[in-house]
Amino acid sequence: MPEYSTASQERIPFPRKLAYGAGALANNLLGAAIGMMSIVLVTGLKLNPAVVGLLMAIPRLTDALTDPMMGYVSDHTRSRWGRRRPYIFVGALVAGVVFAFLWQLPAGYSDSFYFWYFLLGSIVFYLAYTVFATPWVAMGYELTPDYNERTRLMGVANFIGQFAWVAVPWFYAIMENDALFEDSVAGARGLAIAIGIFVALVGIVPAVFCRERFSESDLSPEAGYEGASSFLEGLKRNAVGFAKGFWATIRFLPFLKLCGATFLVFNGFMLVSSFSSFVIIYYVFGGDQDGGARYIGWFGTVSSVSTFCVILLVTWVSARLGKRRTFFVATGISIVGYGLKWFCYDPQQPQLLLLPAPLIAFGLGALFTLMGSMVADVCDLDELETGERREGMFGSIFWWVVKLGMALALALSGFLLNVTGFDAELGGGQAERTLFLLRVFDILVPMLTSGIAIWIMASYRLTEARALEVRRELERRRGRVGQET
Template sequence: MNTTPTHYDTAPEDRVSNVHKVIYGLGAFVNNLLAAAIGGMAIVLNLGLGMNPALVGLLGALPRLMDALTDPLMGYISDHTRSRWGRRRPYIFAGAIAAGVCFALLWQLPEGKSESYYFWFFLIGSLVFYLGYTIFATPWVALGYELTPDYHERTRLMAVQNFMGQLAYLLSPWFLWFMQDETLFNDLRDGASWLALIIAVAVIVIGVIPAIFLRERYSDIAVAENLEPEIEKISAWASLRHSLADFVQGFIITLKFSPFMKLCLATFMVFNGFMLVASFQFYVIIYYVFGGDQKLGAEYAGWAGTVSAIATFCVILLVSGLATRYGKRRAFFITTGISIFGYALKWFCYSPDYPLLLLVPAPFIAFGLGGLFTLMGSMIADVCDLDELATHERREGMFGSIYWWVVKLGMAAALAAGGFLLNATGFDVALGGDQAANTIFWMRVCDVVVPIIASCIAIWAIFSYPITEAKAHSVRLELEARRGKVE
């Protein structure tokens, strides 16, 4: 039986130059740097300021309630923007600056305040920061979906941007080690304030580059398809009501689009499982493998993160070839299955007697996110074409915003669940390395079992995903014929 799907070569005009792929990938670096930093640095609130882990989890989760509105709204605004600079680029430029400034200010935590003070200071600051983050990230994601119409070039583009984005995860495992360096900083709070300033400068300088050098392929098509001349002739209030109704209608249509929701569910499960581990495994490594030694635990956790990031680079290179040979859906099954094996290895390799073994599961676990964000971005671009065929609209912003809200919701759920799970195991930071044996056991169980279950659900969700290469090619031909671009 031939398992190789129908294959179509990429036309020269559909290719994105390597330089432009890297430039788009710089946006992924900024996006992942902010995501990794806000998650990884949250441990400062517990270990540095003594805040209850459950409250720390809530601080990660509550801003996502605002994102549930602002992300799709930003997607809608971006889809319907008409400017000489395009639909996406002005927001990418302004959003990078806003997100960087707000992130720096968020971590300038005053000294000697109460737990309640720190909670509200960080919550209000987070709401402002995430608004700037949304203004940057949502149009940047949408821009990637429209850089090429080719089925395989989309995967290659997403492979490059994922590769570039992983550079952030090469750095982020060392954040805790850097912040607690006693030769540089007075305490964790002081270390966090300086690290935030460094990250903010990088976000602003690098984040504006895609807005300056990339161009939008579907901007003119979107104007032609979404043009509503009568709106200019009615009152401002009636125009606002029309826009709100149009936004709600588009939001509902997107949520009802079955292929897209399968991708969202799979992403939520894989990413949620990984992020739960990312926030939870620090405690397992510190208090189980190293008996409460924070400095040594942070160092080994940094090495494990570095190994994982390097492995992810290799995975990304493999995924593009797997998707071309076997299709995107089967490539997802392969990569997610390997990551499940990696999570299972943690039970045996996280050992106080052989601490170096904790590096072994990292390359296998890397297949999860390495495959996920290479394949999902490419698959959503295919979904946008199928949606245009049905709705006569280019709605990359709406699809991208809802998809990445699911990603951020997964991160928030992981942060919140991590805090509550940590409390449920009986963990007490005051005990240091003298945690109860039962506490250590349940910490290890959660660290291994939860991401395995989540990954299995993701495989089930993608099992019936319908868009093959042949289907995507057929959709493209119909769209181009309708646009009058086929000779």
């Protein structure tokens, strides 16, 4: 493997890495909070788990159109503030406000009312979320041309974003706290306001303090309606350009492998993520929601703290083993962690359930540190072959695949929970078969999906050596060899 050191002009100043990482904190908090807080819809409003699964899934399916469109718009925007920054700024503000309103659920209404209120509100929320998140992701792909500096940037961003996962596992305990709120639904109202304000303030930081690397002379000249004789002609041209860019992106094999592996690792985890909570509450603690909530919080906290260490370790190891091999090692360790849960779900010794957490943390901790860096490499390879920079399109489709999988996982999780025979009205009196199936699904599903992801990445061929060749050729084309900043 080639050995080289990152040139000083290609290193991103640490304060700028922190600024970009603030976007990860806002991004993760929005994505994780809505999933964790959805438990209130089952335990507080007594909605059917399958219905709640649909409520979580349907709005994400709209991202199939809005994410790639936002990516295309971001790629083709030309403004005095850059391609990404205006959208990041506005999107963060609007997403924070809409999230706060989404959870102001009034009491005493029918299940049908809650369904439509939450469904329509979620669609608006995810639209605002897309306006923020898609350009923010794309900005990270272009901040540096250096192979290893990209991993360092993603490591810092993932590290900062991980603080969201430290806090989120405690959200249920906060909402259920009788000293703070009269019930969990009231708790969701108050917590959502705090989250919305925080996201609005933190999410704008990348827009204010980060600077985009490419000037207009580096980019494809076709943008907006420039050169079009009419609005309709410009609209038609952009529609054709969007279709061509979308088709070229989804056919790019190295990118598809990254999407497939990410889909499997992340959404294998997401499919049964709520099952761990149900196992802890109803199997380990026999239906004691307060006791279970505390251990859910502790499990999440141990996982998150472990992930901080994993991110630092993976960033260091990746520069020595390469990104693909590091992915194999980290994902393999997480598979061992999932299997260990079977022996650590022990009602007599609940503290044992904390033991698998550090091993499981290797899966997601490595995933988004490595994959973000690898997608940036893919963007370079695509430019070499097409002559266009499409970070927004690649980032939007990559994260749409993640969110599509999340939508399917959330939808299926409700039905899968019904398959186990779980009944919230029974409390701690769940059937033995139900408790057994909860544990089986919780453990086997992520083990299988992670194993398939390793198999897919075994044929990924964009190595460090190839990435360096691609970069040199791009610099030669621009007449800027050694000049990238």
